[in-house]
Amino acid sequence: MNYRLIALDVDGTLLNDDHELTEQTIETIQEVHDQGAHIVLCTGRAPDSTLPILQQLGLEGTMITHNGAATVHADERGKTLVNEFSFTLPEIAPMLDYVRTEGIHFDVCTSFNMYIERIGEYEKEMYTKFLVSPKLVTDVSELGLPIVKFTLFSNPEMLDRVQQEWDEQQLYGHLRMIRSGDLFIDVMSAKANKGNALKALAATLEIDPSEIMAIGNYYNDLEMMAFAGLGIAVENSPDGVKEAADAVTASNNDEGVHKALVKYCL
Structure with a gap:
């Protein structure tokens, strides 16, 4: 399957327990990106703490932040709010x-x-x-x-x-x-989750859910994993998350994102 959008949770999934990216993971993500796939970080983090990860990957583009409550586009001109689900x-x-x-x-x-x-x-x-x-x-x-x-x-x-x-x-x-x-x-907001944010972004990019892969590790990732054509849990996920996933990859400390991308995209 040619996945056109890869949605990646950050903490506990993309980063290891020392909150680091491995060189192998960076290289693999860049290779998948160079083949034409959109790489979208989908995280509970705020934009300012997500952007350094995106930059470390050598990328720019759209980030789904605050667990889906704010979608932000980042490029050389700065950060632009694309969508938010707010409350008072x-x-x-x-x-x-x-x-x-x-x-x-x-x-x-x-x-x-x-x-x-x-x-x-x-x-x-x-x-x-x-x-x-x-x-x-x-x-x-x-x-x-x-x-x-x-x-x-x-x-x-x-x-x-x-x-x-x-x-x-x-x-x-x-x-x-x-x-x-x-x-x-x-x-x-009741509307705010990674799945709804990913759905809105996919519609903008005219990408079908079947062309999306999502990788996560916790209960706040379930909606995006369910929306994606292929939802993958890393091995360090709770049992309930792994049971809901379509597939399970290695843990975040064992380069699970890299291994999933090699298996399903490369």
Whole structure:
């Protein structure tokens, strides 16, 4: 099959556990790109922390960021917002009260910026790892900006409890809550997911879903893997993700993206 669009999750999929790209993976992606395929990074990251990965691959083009809430085009002229699914800060007021009371770290994101109310060394280390520089404000509620993502960062046990309680209380209302990693919960517009963003991009490029390959590692990748003609999970994915995939490749620490591209594209 000649895949015309390759959608790649970043953390836990494209990057190894040291948040690095291997030279072999870079070379293989460039080869697939040179054969005419669009390479699209589909990530929970913001545009500013996704762009360095795209540049390291020697590419420019469209990035699906914030787990599908913001699609951004990047080239030598800069970054341009293509599409976003946003919501307002009053819509998350009950959740803000909860995380402040419980002392859970959180941030809120517009398409291009991230805002926090406090930060410790543990959080600084996490943001540094993901190439993020959040803006410190007194009260995010006073920003008055459209928001694309509200993220909690804590230990898995705490987030398990949050997930259960917010589900029981439907605290997120008409918004969508997803577990985007062991240490993260994201709240976004109900329309925002990587699958919907990929569908919109494919329509713009006039690419059929059967001509798309998507590779991911977590539950926030399921919609894009389902939309693609071939959805692949890396070996380090949870069992539920691997069961939903069409195929499984090697882990992110064993160049799973490289091996999948060689097998299905080269």
